[in-house]
Amino acid sequence: MTLFDSVLALLIAILAWRSVTAPDLYRGIVLFITLGLMLALSWARLDAPDLALAEAAIGAGLLGILLLSTWRVLQRAAPRQGSDEPASYAVRWLAVVGSTVFGGTVAVALYGLQVGSDRAGAEALASLDLAGIDQPVTAVLLNFRSYDTLLEMGVLLMALIGALLIRSPLAYEPWHGDTAVESPLMSVLAKVFTPIVVLVGIFLVWAGAYGPGGAFQGGAVLAGAGVLLLLCRRLYGDADATLLLRGLLVLGVTAFIVIGLLLMPWQGAFLAYPPGLVYVLLVVIEFSLAVSIALSLLLLFTGTHAVRAVRS
């Protein structure tokens, strides 16, 4: 461990501590976003660029903007939301005991962890030829453990449905006192920046086949482009969803299941792909997943059932 890594580890611990103990909500959120960026850096240091990209795009980027937009709605609802009184002693002690037990258990489990050559990771690398795709992370996510990824997509869909049911009062609405929109630079942001961001998102999805990247990272970047357009008022959240939009939302899950089921008679198992077609199928699935992920994350931000382009 070099000096840089030690400083990074220390910084992460301090940021985590400060983001929980920050005196006001806003500072806590900003510290949390910084924590996400530092975590992404630490994944990059651990030679896990896929995780670094995912953490930066989702953990720091989209989660950050979700927290900030929620904070803004809370501010508007009641400027001094929440009481400054500390929780009662019983609650605080319960939290202390709970976190200590949890942290201790994780520490014991990590201590007992032995990295050997017979682990799943080594197994996956050894049988990479069977996956039909060169990038180990994508091979594991979409082929060896495709069932997990399918269920993850289901979880994301459920989360979106739950959020839409709950978040409607917190839905993102353009603020009336918001002066940013009149700025001439906002159209630069919408016209020059968004296409580049979209390009980067599509590239990341495509790159998942041979390098760091993939549906989750690319989808998150595409959702970021959507958020940019929303903030520039080129898009707005709408209450009625069209059938097309709903279709795109479930496209990832549908593509996964349909391809898995269609190939069952030949392959004899659900989600098993014929060796010659693996590459094409995985790219198709990856792009469908990315579209659904991008749209789900964008709708999580607006808190509405649909987004529409502003007609000018």
Next chain:
Amino acid sequence: MTDWISSMFIIAGVGFFLAGTVGLLRFPDVFTRLHALTKADNTGLGLLGVGVALQGQSFRLAVLIALIWFLAVTASSIACHLVARHNLHSEEGER
């Protein structure tokens, strides 16, 4: 020789970042802080980029770094403009 030039660029870039951070912490109001911060962002990142590109010794890498620098400069300038504008308007609102 390249190592020396690249080190000079990186040290100069770090110097800009350091000055920008000190400015951010020490300057009295939003506008002067933004002034300090954008200098660190633009020039500091540019100098660091040139230094790293010289280390990389590859044209492709240099172009990618230049692109990243361009995006960072544009984004930070727009963000700076929006923060300043918001601050100006809210100060007018208070008066």
